[in-house]
Amino acid sequence: MAFEPILLRNAGNPAVHEVSGYRKAGGYEALSKALAMEPEEIIDAVKASGLRGRGGAGFPAGLKWSFIPKGSEKAKYLVCNADESEPGTFKDRILIETDPHQLIEGCAICCYAVGASTCYVYIRGEYVAPALTLERAIADAYEHGLLGEDVLGSGFALDMRVHRGAGAYICGEETGMLESLEGRRGQPRIKPPFPAIVGAFAAPTVINNVETLCNVPHIIGRGAEWFKSLGTDERNTGPKVYCISGHVERPGVYEYPIGVTLDDLIAAAGGMYRGRALKAYIPGGASAAILSDEQSGLPMDFDSLAQAGSMLGSAAVVVMDETTCLVRATLRLAKFFAHESCGQCTPCREGTNWSEMILARLEDGRGSESDIDLLQRITTNMSGTALCALADACVGPVRSLVTNFRPEVMQHVEQGCCPLPRQSIFEPGAVS
Amino acid sequence: MSESARHGDGLPREAKRAIDELRPHYPTTEALLLPALHIAQRHWGGWLPDEAISAVARELDLAESKVYGVVTFYDLFHQHPVGRHRIRVCTNLSCTLRGGEEILHAVRRHLKVDENEVTADGRCSFVHFECLGACEQAPMMMIGDRYHGDLTPRRAVEILEGLD
Ligand SMILES: Cc1cc2nc3c(=O)[nH]c(=O)nc-3n(C[C@H](O)[C@H](O)[C@H](O)COP(=O)(O)O)c2cc1C
Ligand code: FES
Numbered sequence: 026m027a028f029e030p031i032l033l034r035n036a037g038n039p040a041v042h043e044v045s046g047y048r049k050a051g052g053y054e055a056l057s058k059a060l061a062m063e064p065e066e067i068i069d070a071v072k073a074s075g076l077r078g079r080g081g082a083g084f085p086a087g088l089k090w091s092f093i094p095k096g097s098e099k100a101k102y103l104v105c106n107a108d109e110s111e112p113g114t115f116k117d118r119i120l121i122e123t124d125p126h127q128l129i130e131g132c133a134i135c136c137y138a139v140g141a142s143t144c145y146v147y148i149r150g151e152y153v154a155p156a157l158t159l160e161r162a163i164a165d166a167y168e169h170g171l172l173g174e175d176v177l178g179s180g181f182a183l184d185m186r187v188h189r190g191a192g193a194y195i196c197g198e199e200t201g202m203l204e205s206l207e208g209r210r211g212q213p214r215i216k217p218p219f220p221a222i223v224g225a226f227a228a229p230t231v232i233n234n235v236e237t238l239c240n241v242p243h244i245i246g247r248g249a250e251w252f253k254s255l256g257t258d259e260r261n262t263g264p265k266v267y268c269i270s271g272h273v274e275r276p277g278v279y280e281y282p283i284g285v286t287l288d289d290l291i292a293a294a295g296g297m298y299r300g301r302a303l304k305a306y307i308p309g310g311a312s313a314a315i316l317s318d319e320q321s322g323l324p325m326d327f328d329s330l331a332q333a334g335s336m337l338g339s340a341a342v343v344v345m346d347e348t349t350c351l352v353r354a355t356l357r358l359a360k361f362f363a364h365e366s367c368g369q370c371t372p373c374r375e376g377t378n379w380s381e382m383i384l385a386r387l388e389d390g391r392g393s394e395s396d397i398d399l400l401q402r403i404t405t406n407m408s409g410t411a412l413c414a415l416a417d418a419c420v421g422p423v424r425s426l427v428t429n430f431r432p433e434v435m436q437h438v439e440q441g442c443c444p445l446p447r448q449s450i451f452e453p454g455a456v457s
Numbered sequence: 458m459s460e461s462a463r464h465g466d467g468l469p470r471e472a473k474r475a476i477d478e479l480r481p482h483y484p485t486t487e488a489l490l491l492p493a494l495h496i497a498q499r500h501w502g503g504w505l506p507d508e509a510i511s512a513v514a515r516e517l518d519l520a521e522s523k524v525y526g527v528v529t530f531y532d533l534f535h536q537h538p539v540g541r542h543r544i545r546v547c548t549n550l551s552c553t554l555r556g557g558e559e560i561l562h563a564v565r566r567h568l569k570v571d572e573n574e575v576t577a578d579g580r581c582s583f584v585h586f587e588c589l590g591a592c593e594q595a596p597m598m599m600i601g602d603r604y605h606g607d608l609t610p611r612r613a614v615e616i617l618e619g620l621d
Contacts, residue, residue, distance in 0.1 A: 110590070112551070112587065112588035112592075113550065113588065113592055114588075115590045115592055115593055117590075118590050150531075151590065153602035154603075186482050188492070189495055190533075191491055191494070191531035191532070191534055192532030192534075193531050193532060194587070208485070208519075208527070209487070210526055210527055211530065268592065268593070269593075270554075270592035271554045271555070271592075271595075276551075276594075276595065311549075341592075343550055343551055343592075349554065354550055354553075357548075358550060361587055361588075364587065365587070447558075449556065450555060451556055451609050452609075454611075455612070456559070456563075
């Protein structure tokens with residue numbers, strides 16, 4: 026599938042790490058254009074584009090911006106979510122590494138539109154090199170008057186900081202992130218109030234994902250109509266960076282109009298690993314329900330995947346071939362959620378741990394059929410009963426395992442062991 | 458870090474300076490806590506002994522109990538000594554599908570220590586870790602701040618052997 030990349034158009038052009046190179050590639054024209062517009066016009070353009078959040082929940086970005094109270098002199102904030110801890114996701118890292126000014130430009134336009142004068146980019150602590158890349162680009166932007174007291178002579182002031190996390194998945198959840206930014210344990214807050222009213226430092230705050238913000242200069246530069254011409258329908262618009270990993274020949278990021286199919290992505294990624302057959306896939310990160318090979322022709326957009334009982338999430342596509350044990354794969358994810366639950370809410374803290382323990386028992390062949398029903402009941406009790414969506418994230422894969430792949434789980438019970446024992450993926454020469 | 462920089466009852470001077478530079482960018486001092494802990498941890502050789510925690514608490518005028526609460530919440534803050542090279546082997550799903558557990562096994566066998574222990578020469582310590590956001594390079598590991606991807610067990614051991 027041929028598609029001229031938009032968000033990744035500057036991949037392979039390291040000159041764009043500097044303001045001069047980015048400008049040569051057409052960068053910061055959208056910011057100039059935006060600064061000549063009324064803030065409200067920008068919000069309307071983003072609304073009209075249909076841009077939905079790329080961080081996981083798919084909330085309309087323009088609508089979120091419009092919730093920020095207008096006219097008040099109080100401080101307002103933009104917090105860019107670069108926590109990127111959803112297993113399988115690596116697009117935000119690559120967006121920052123390939124084109125840091127694209128993100129800075131998107132953040133600046135957003136801040137101008139909502140009246141924020143401070144932007145924090147909250148980046149996961151492990152991303153040391155990407156944080157440095159971004160910090161260097163920010164320093165360069167300051168030198169060129171693109172940030173600071175008087176952005177491009179418009180009178181608009183903006184301070185931008187990179188803020189490093191310290192290794193906690195829950196800090197990707199927007200209110201956990203705010204707690205962490207404020208110097209506390211990253212335990213999510215009760216909503217309402219929503220961050221648009223009471224966010225960072227109790228002030229109105231927009232929280233958007235890196236990729237969401239990277240789309241903004243293109244919407245301002247090329248218009249909402251152009252943006253809407255890409256994608257499945259008017260609820261699923263624009264370009265999308267898919268992260269594909271697992272059993273394909275060339276894992277990586279692939280950018281397409283939102284709504285390509287898994288088959289398209291596997292083809293783009295060089296086919297299945299060693300030519301094996303597809304068994305199942307996760308379309309949107311560890312929190313998404315696992316889909317089977319029969320669902321590989323679904324458009325990978327927000328609504329089509331939701332209708333299929335899964336989600337686009339962070340568009341982290343994990344491909345699993347015929348050698349994969351889905352009980353083991355789900356156990357691995359449940360372990361992650363049990364480790365990352367912040368422990369505040371009982372259904373999440375207990376539910377993630379019990380999911381892990383029961384799955385471990387089933388995988389070892391020590392489980393019984395009633396364990397499968399127990400898992401089902403636990404997921405029911407975890408759904409929508411906690412402060413944030415981490416519990417629901419664990420429910421995604423676990424419930425899909427016991428509903429869509431029950432026969433495979435039953436095989437473990439009946440045979441008293443895993444029917445697909447581990448085998449090495451490496452050639453003998455690569456081992457020692 | 459040299460002993461002299463670790464003077465008695467406070468943060469080393471450069472650490473203090475680094476924290477002071479950040480102050481104007483945050484509306485509260487509490488918000489400086491994560492940056493300050495990162496800075497302190499770098500100065501104390503990769504972990505946060507009790508004296509580092511008290512020093513940060515004093516510098517930011519926060520209760521020590523509060524700082525402990527934060528330190529224990531985050532996986533990147535350590536309360537025990539770590540090796541000069543901190544190795545994190547990713548064992549989340551995408552890496553596991555491409556042999557991540559075998560990489561972990563090879564690292565353990567080569568270093569002859571368990572997770573969170575430091576080799577006798579103080580060079581290395583390792584842990585298994587959740588997805589490091591580099592699944593396109595699976596299986597992968599992180600050593601210090603650097604990512605090493607597309608590993609085989611043999612390649613992982615070669616990288617360990619090449620560390621100073
Ligand atoms: C447990 C949990 C983890 C999350 N992790 C991330 C993350 O790493 N990156 C991200 O952008 N959003 C993450 N989110 C979603 C955020 O809460 C929030 O919806 C998002 O940052 C909003 O930005 P967007 O509308 O531009 O997508 C997470 C949500 C939950 C419940
Ligand atoms: S699963 Fe290993 S880097 Fe993502």
